[in-house]
Structures are given as C-alpha cells and as structure tokens.
Amino acid sequence: MAWTFALRPRGASRWLHAALLPVWLTLWTAAEAAGLVLVYLLLRLLLALLGISPMPPSTISVSSLLFAGLFGLAWTVLWTWGGISTLRDLAWTLWGADRLRVDPASLELVKHAPPLSQKRLFPRDSILRVRLRDHARSLVLETTRGTELLTTLGTPAQREGLRARIPATLGLDESSALERELSGLPEGWDIDLDADSRTLLVGSRRWRRGQTRFLAAATAVLTLGFVASLRSPFGPGAAVLALLALLSGFGACWLRWGRSEWLVEDRLLVFRRRFGRRLLAEEVLPDAQLVVEAGDELYRLIASKDGRRRTIASGPGDGRSFVHLGRWLAHRSSLPLTLPPGLAAERRERG
Structure with a gap:
C-alpha cells in the first residue's frame, strides 16, 4: 500500500545561516557587479572589432582586454549559478520540505524550496538499500547508479523510522539487493x-559527450578571441589565449577519440x-x-x-x-x- 511522509526543517542552527545571509549577499553582489563590468567591456570590445562601434580608449592591448573579458564572462556565469544555488539551498533549509511517496513499485522524492519544487522517481529495481549516513544521520538510498541523498530534514527519529519503513514497503532484502548490485554498474x-x-x-559515454561539447565550445570561443587579438601587436594576453585554446582543443580531441x-x-x-x-x-x-x-x-x-x-x-x-x-x-x-x-x-x- 502506498503512503506519503513529509519532513520539514528542525533545529536552531538553520537560523544562524539566515543571520549570516546579509553579509553573504553583500559580498556576492559586489563580486557579481565586478563580473558584469568585465562582461560589458568584452561586449564593447567585440562590437568595436566587428566595426559596429568605435574602439574604446585604452592603453591595454586588445588581447589583454579580450582575456579579461572572457575571464569575467566565465566568472559571472559560475558566480551567478553558485549564488542562485546557495539561495535555493537556504530557502530549502529554512522553509523547505521533503515529501516521500512510497509504494511497492517505486519511491518518489519531492524537494520543495519556495518557490520551486524538484521531483525525482526511483524505481524499485534500481534501489539496493536504505540507510542512515554519517554523524548527521542523513537518509540515503544505495542504488544501482550510486548513492543518492534523500533528506537531512526532520528529526533523527523520523529518519530512523523511514529507514525501516521504506524497505518493508518496497519488499527489499539483502539477497535481492546484492543480485541487483552485481547486475549493474555505478553511475559514471x-x-x-x-x-x-x-x-x-x-x-x-554520456558524461564524455557532455564534456566534449563543453570543451569544443570553449575552444571555439578562445580561438575567436585569439584571432581577434591579432589585430594588435602580439602580447601576453594573446599568448595566454592561444595556450588555453590549444589545451582546450587537446582535451576535446582526447574526450572524442581517446x-x-x-x-x-x-x-x-x-x-x-x-x-x-x-x-x-x-x-x-x-x-x-x-x-x-x-x-x-x-x-x-x-x-x-x-x-x-x-x-x-x-x-x-x-x-x-x-x-x-x-x-x-x-x-x-x-x-x-x-x-x-x-x-x-x-x-x-x-x-
């Protein structure tokens, strides 16, 4: 028979994170602004190289400006993504909820971090064991593709109860778990x-395809930047762009054919x-x-x-x-x- 159980944040430590939030937001905003300035300079430089707008006045070589702009672009993308992820995790820690729905055929996990929700489904055949991990007693699944964190919310007693209740509903036992484990490989x-x-x-192969596409795109961007930098005398910035393009291209070739x-x-x-x-x-x-x-x-x-x-x-x-x-x-x-x-x-x- 199917059943549902919701776990919510417990403990006072989560409010310490909330108290530090203003300091973190100030530092994050400052770094985000610095990255956006570099991206703006990169766009102005690219428009100038294309003849759409005049070249911005600067005593720095074009290659160095391109390198700084590309660095700023990469920094801003990663920093923005990291900031969004941190804010989402904070919302989940303070006001979130983890809802488990278990029936004999599957386990469904819904993580709610206002205003977003994420759903994951684990078929019974992919689940090996349910256990509590480390001193925090986090509830995790051992699956045929690796270890998956279910929840750290709720009380230790609630997670201990779920550790015993979930296998009983799914009909898991050690002999069948070992058989399924030996029939499949972990993720990666x-x-x-x-x-x-x-x-x-x-x-x-799926991971390698994704890494190959990323490195191929990075190689194309770095190569275009290097070619554009040749409009000015060859300098350290151009040398760095050329080296990064070569390393990125070599990595893409190895992932594709090696x-x-x-x-x-x-x-x-x-x-x-x-x-x-x-x-x-x-x-x-x-x-x-x-x-x-x-x-x-x-x-x-x-x-x-x-x-x-x-x-x-x-x-x-x-x-x-x-x-x-x-x-x-x-x-x-x-x-x-x-x-x-x-x-x-x-x-x-x-x-």
Missing part, C-alpha cells in the same frame, strides 16, 4: 565490447589506453587483487599485482560507489576484493 561507468566480444569497462578501458576476463584484468584505433599503452594484471583504499578525502579502487598498482577509479564520497564497482569487477573476473575496515564491517553487518 559503461560496458562495451571489443572485436572479440569481450567485456570492456569504460567511462560513461579513452582508457579495462578488459575484464576470468582471473584477468588488462588496462589499455587508446586514441582512435591506436593502442598507446597496455598493462596486463593476471590474478590481481582488487583493493578499495580510504584516504583522508578520497577513495581509490586499485588493481594490485606483485607490487604493481593501477588505479581503476578515485574520487571523493562515502566510498560505496567504489565498493559497488569493486564488487562488480570481482564478480565478473573472480578476483578477490579487499575493503577498508569500516566498509567491510558494515558489509558483514548487512550480510
């Missing part, structure tokens, strides 16, 4: 096949780096040991063999996406997997 990874129909583990991949076979992992059809590097690791390492801020999944260590994945987080990837690789390759003490103990408790 895809499966491919080589010419002999062998399994290849590769980075997410990649790193892992060949996964029984008792064997092979790391390859290729560009197009050309193989640039290869490292064979038979009977390797898979290890999830926990650092101060980063987790790493490593394939180790006779003193050789090759990083498969690394990044921040709570480590569970690396455990998920390690389990998937261990299941496909029949290689042993070693987990950090904390995650290993949690796995034993669940098992």
